[in-house]
Amino acid sequence: xxxxxxxxxxxxxxDTMVEQFAIGxxxxxxxxxxxxxxxxxxxxxxxxxxxxxxxxxxxxxEQDADHWWSAIGEVLDQIVIAHPSMSAANTIIGLTGxxxxxxxxxxxxxxxxxAILWSDTRAEASASRLAKSVERWADICGYSPIPAFTSAxxxxxxxxxxxxxxxxxxxxxxxxxxxxxxxxxxxxEPSDASAMNLMDTRADQWSAELLxxxxxxxxxxxxxxxxxxxxxxxxxxxxxxxxxxxxxxxxVIAGAGDQAAQALALGVTGDGDIGISVGTSGAVFQSIRAPxxxxxxxxxxxxxxxxDSTHAAGLALAWxxxxxxxxxxxxxxxxxxxxxxxxxxxxxxxxxxxxGAPGTLTDLRATxxxxxISRAVLEGVAIELVRLTRxxxxxxxxxxxxxxxxxxAQIGALRELLSxxxxxxxxxxxxxxxxxxxxxxxxxxxxxxxxxxxxxxREDTVDPDPETVKLFTARxxxxxxxxxxxx
Numbered sequence: 001x002x003x004x005x006x007x008x009x010x011x012x013x014x015d016t017m018v019e020q021f022a023i024g025x026x027x028x029x030x031x032x033x034x035x036x037x038x039x040x041x042x043x044x045x046x047x048x049x050x051x052x053x054x055x056x057x058x059x060x061x062e063q064d065a066d067h068w069w070s071a072i073g074e075v076l077d078q079i080v081i082a083h084p085s086m087s088a089a090n091t092i093i094g095l096t097g098x099x100x101x102x103x104x105x106x107x108x109x110x111x112x113x114x115a116i117l118w119s120d121t122r123a124e125a126s127a128s129r130l131a132k133s134v135e136r137w138a139d140i141c142g143y144s145p146i147p148a149f150t151s152a153x154x155x156x157x158x159x160x161x162x163x164x165x166x167x168x169x170x171x172x173x174x175x176x177x178x179x180x181x182x183x184x185x186x187x188x189e190p191s192d193a194s195a196m197n198l199m200d201t202r203a204d205q206w207s208a209e210l211l212x213x214x215x216x217x218x219x220x221x222x223x224x225x226x227x228x229x230x231x232x233x234x235x236x237x238x239x240x241x242x243x244x245x246x247x248x249x250x251x252v253i254a255g256a257g258d259q260a261a262q263a264l265a266l267g268v269t270g271d272g273d274i275g276i277s278v279g280t281s282g283a284v285f286q287s288i289r290a291p292x293x294x295x296x297x298x299x300x301x302x303x304x305x306x307x308d309s310t311h312a313a314g315l316a317l318a319w320x321x322x323x324x325x326x327x328x329x330x331x332x333x334x335x336x337x338x339x340x341x342x343x344x345x346x347x348x349x350x351x352x353x354x355x356g357a358p359g360t361l362t363d364l365r366a367t368x369x370x371x372x373i374s375r376a377v378l379e380g381v382a383i384e385l386v387r388l389t390r391x392x393x394x395x396x397x398x399x400x401x402x403x404x405x406x407x408x409a410q411i412g413a414l415r416e417l418l419s420x421x422x423x424x425x426x427x428x429x430x431x432x433x434x435x436x437x438x439x440x441x442x443x444x445x446x447x448x449x450x451x452x453x454x455x456x457x458r459e460d461t462v463d464p465d466p467e468t469v470k471l472f473t474a475r476x477x478x479x480x481x482x483x484x485x486x487x
Contacts, residue, residue, distance in 0.1 A: 020447045021086050023079060023250075024438030025072060026258060027097030027174040029053070029117065029280045032071035034079055035434035039447050043435060044082065048074040054114060059121040059350065062114035065103050068174055069181055073238030080246040088249030093184075093234065094441030095255035096433045097175035099195040102153040105177075107169040113161070115174070116153045119281070119311045121350040126159060127152035133213050138293045140210060141194055142201050142304075147350075148311075150196035154214050171220045175255055183235025184252035188222040190297035191260035191305070199224065201291045201304065227299040228444040229254045253441050256299035258433040259283050259307055264299055265436030266403035266429055274393060276385055276418065278406035279432075282313025284388040294392065299440060308388045311349035312359070313381050314408035319348055320377040324370055335375035335413060340365055342373055343478055344380030345486070357486045363478075382414055383472075383479045386421035401425040401461070405432060415460065420468035421476065428460040 020039035025032065030053075034046035048071035054062045080086055100118035105111055116122075130145040130152060131137060138144045145152045150173070158165045172180065173196065176188045193199040193206070198214065198221070200207045206218050225231065234250045237243055256264070259277065268275035268287050277283045286306040287298060295304040312319070321328045340363070348359040361376065389397060402424050404415060409428055419426040 018090055019085060020442070020445065021083060021091040022438040022442035022445065023076075023091060023093045024261070024434035024436065024441065025075065025093065025095050025097075025175075025178075026261070026432065026434035026437070027068050027072070027095075027178060028258070028433075029098050029119070032068060032075050033432060033434045034075040035432070035438045036079055036083060037435070037438040037442050038083075039442075043431075043438070045432075045434070046075050046078045046082075048072075053117065057122075061117040061120040061349070063101075063117060065111055065115050065174070065177060068178060069238050070240065072178060073241035073243070076237065076243040076247060077241055080243045084246075086246050088233070088247065088251075091247065091250050092441045092445045093247075093250055093252045094437035094444075095175040095179055095252065096258050096261040096437040097173065097178070099173060099192060099257040099259060100148050100150055100153075100197075101174050102150045103172050103174060103177040104157075104164070104168045105170045106167045109170075112164050112167055116156075118148045119349050120153070121147045123147040123152035123156035126155035130155055130213060134210065137197075137210065140200050140207050141197055142291065142293060142295045143197055145197055151198050151210070151214055154216060158215050165215075168216070168220055170222075171216065172222060173257070175257075176222055179231060179252060181236065182252060183232065185232030186222050187225050187229070187231040187254055189225055189227045189229070189254035189256060189299070191227065191299050192257040193224045194296040195257050199297075201295070201297055204297065225254050226301065227254050227256050227260075228440060230444070253444050255437050256440065257296070259285055259309075260296070260299040260305055261433035261436035261440070262405060263287060263305060263436070264440055265431040265433060266405050268403055269300060269303070272398045273400070273403070274389065274398065275403040275405070276389065276409070278313045278381070278385070278404065278408040278414065280313070280315045281309050281311050282381065282385050282388070282406075282408075283307060283309040284385060284392045286392050306392045308392050310346060310351070310381075310384050310388065312346045313385065314406065316344075316346040316348055316359075316377055316381055317408055317411075320374065324374070326370060326374060329411075331374050331378060331411070335371060335378060341379070341475070342368055342376040343475075343482055344373075344376040345479070345483060346377070346380045346384055357483050360482065360486060362482065378411070378414055379417060379475060380479070381408070382417035382421060383476050385418060386472075386476065387480070389422060397422055397424060399424065401427045403427050403429065405429050412460070412462075415462045416465065416468060417472065419462040419464045420472045423464050423469060425464075426462045428462075
C-alpha cells in the first residue's frame with residue numbers, strides 16, 4: 001500500500017509543466033517494493049504481498065521466479081491506481097533487486113529450475129574449487145568466489161545438476177530476468193554484473209578467463225551497459241496486471257543491484273562515504289574511486305562499492321520475534337540490562353564467506369529472561385555490522401556520519417548500538433533501493449538532478465553515548481573471541 005509523501009526538491013523548470021514520474025522496482029528477498037518519484041515534489045512507496053523461500057535441505061534457499069513476476073503486477077497496479085495520469089509519455093522505470101541470485105532459462109525461455117538465492121550456502125566446495133583454480137580471481141572482479149555468488153551457483157549446478165546445466169540458454173539476476181520478461185531488452189549493468197563474480201571490474205566486461213573456468217560462454221549472459229542506459233521499453237506485463245494501458249511503451253533503464261541502489265538512496269556517493277543497510281540481510285558499503293579486493297562496481301561511473309554483508313540481520317530479529325512472541329517492532333523495547341548478558345552470533349543462515357561459525361546463543365544464566373535475550377540478539381546484529389564496517393573500511397572508519405537504512409534500521413536502540421560501536425554519528429533514512437533506483441531513472445530523464453535526488457532527508461541522528469561505547473567495546477571483544485572459537 002502507498003505510504004508517505006515526503007517532499008523532495010525538483011527542478012523548478014518543471015514546476016508548471018506536466019507531471020513527470022519515475023518508478024523504482026526492487027525485487028527483494030521477501031517482497032517486491034515500488035517507489036514513485038514525482039517531478040512535482042513527492043515520493044511514494046508500495047509493496048507486494050510476500051512470496052516464499054523454499055529450503056529443501058540445510059543451506060539451500062530457492063525461489064520461484066514466477067512469484068516475482070506476479071508481485072510486480074501487484075505493485076504496478078497499485079502505482080497506476082494512485083497516479084492515474086501516469087503514461088509511457090511521462091514515466092520512466094528503474095529496476096533493482098537482490099544481488100547474486102541466479103535465474104537460468106532454456107532456449108524456449110522456460111525456467112529450468114527455481115532460482116538459487118544469495119543466501120544459499122550449498123556451493124561452499126564449488127566456490128573453494130573455483131578460488132583455487134585462479135589465484136587472481138579477486139584481482140579481476142573484486143572478490144574470490146564464495147557460496148553466495150552466481151559463479152559458485154553455476155559451478156555447483158555443473159557438478160550436481162549436469163543435465164540442467166547443459167540446457168542453460170540464459171543466466172541472469174532477478175532484475176535482469178524481469179527486464180527481459182517486460183520486453184525491455186536483454187542487458188545488465190556493472191554493479192550486478194560484478195556481483196555475479198564473473199566481470200572484470202576494470203573493463204566492465206565479462207572475463208573470458210573466469211567464464212572458461214566456470215564452463216559457460218559469454219552468449220549466455222546479458223551485455224553490460226552503464227546503469228543509466230535505456231535498455232528498451234515495456235512491451236509486456238503480468239497477465240493479471242491492469243497497468244498495461246498506462247505503462248506499455250515506458251522506457252526502462254539498466255538500473256543497479258540492490259545494495260548499489262540503497263547506497264544511492266542513502267547518499268553514499270562521495271569518495272569514502274559509508275552506509276549500512278539492515279533489511280533481511282545486513283550490508284555495509286563504502287563508495288570508493290578505485291577498484292580493490294572486496295569491491296563491486298557502483299551504479300555511478302568511475303566508482304566502486306566496497307561491500308560485505310551478513311545473511312541474517314533483520315532475519316535474526318524476526319526469528320527471535322517468532323519464537324519469543326515479542327513483536328518485531330517491540331524487540332528493542334524489551335531489552336534487558338543484565339550485568340552478565342548472553343552473547344548471540346547471528347549466523348542463522350551461515351556466514352557469507354563460508355566460515356564455519358553457526359548461529360549461537362551462549363553465556364546464558366538462570367537469571368536471564370526474554371528481555372536479556374532480546375538485548376543479546378539486537379546486540380549481536382549490531383556487533384556483526386560494526387565488525388563488517390571495520391573490514392570494509394580497512395580498519396579506518398572515516399569521521400563523517402554513517403548513513404543507515406532498511407526496515408530494521410527503524411529500531412532506535414539498534415542505531416544507538418551502531419553509533420556506539422563505530423564511535424561515529426549515525427544518520428537514518430527510510431528510503432530504500434526502490435527509491436534510489438527511481439531517483440537514478442529520474443536523473444536519466446533529465447528532470448531531477450542527481451545531487452538533488454540524493455540530498456537525503458535523514459530523519460534521525462544519533463551520536464555515540466560514552467557509557468554505551470565502553471559496554472560495546474567489552475561485548476565486541478567477547479563476540480570476536482566466540483566467533484574465532486567456533487569457526
